[in-house]
Amino acid sequence: MKKSMYSLMLADEVVKAVDAMAAEQGTNRSNMVNQILAEHLSLTTPEKHVGQIFDVIGNLMGGRGDYRMYSEPNNLTMSIKSVLRYHYRPTIRYEVEMQRSFTTTMGQLKILFRTTSSELLLELTRFYKLWIQLEGIYLHGYFGDNPPRYGMEPGRFTRTFAIYGEGAYSDDEIGDAIGNYVATFDEILKGYLSGEYKTTSDMESRYLSYLNSGVRLI
Secondary structure (H helix, E strand, O other): OOOOOOOOOOOHHHHHHHHHHHHHHOOOHHHHHHHHHHHHOOOOOHHHHHHHHHHHHHHHHHOOOOOEEEOOOOOOEEEEEEEOOOOOOOEEEEEEEEOOOOOOEEEEEEEEOOOOOHHHHHHHHHHHHHHHHHHHHHOOOOOOOOOOOEEEEOOEEEEEEEOOOOOOOOHHHHHHHHHHHHHHHHHHHHHHHHOOOOOHHHHHHHHHHHHOOOOOOO
16 A cells, blocks of 8 residues: 555544554554554555464464464564574574565565574575575576575575565465475574585475475565
8 A cells, every 4th residue: 555644633532542552553653543544444454464474474384383473463574483403502583574565575584693603603604505596596587587685694694575476476375475485494494404404405305395395486
């Protein structure tokens, strides 16, 4: 939904009630008024679409691993924490950040990690590079002029969610695609760090099984 600025005359009591509701939901007055009016008029806001996507991700990943997930109502970001299979079992955080409207991308996955271990940072960097290579090989050509884009720096890795085909995924389909992607990424990362995947060929085989399982591409 496109947003524009409008001037409204509202009763002070109404504004106080709206502000109180906005504070409870972690949003601001303008966004709260927009949501109230949209619900009254039976319109679906981008926040509602994203909320449905996050519900699907939560249900899917909740059944696949020991994840700690959190998202605030009407927020466009979902946080997912996972414990790595490494010496002192450090925690890695996945942040799913969705856009209000989809243009060339739907949003991005931000992977955040804090450690003082130079060895672990090196291993993560190696893994991220291998992952980019895998996707470059097997996703090349699917997304036309708008393939996934990556960013990498110490303690952070990002990957955009690209739009495949005509981009006509439903909210449930988007949630399913993102949930499967994050869960598979996390599984392969843990296997890489624990030594379960001893070679890049092992990683490649697991990635291919993911692609061949019929998942939707993002």
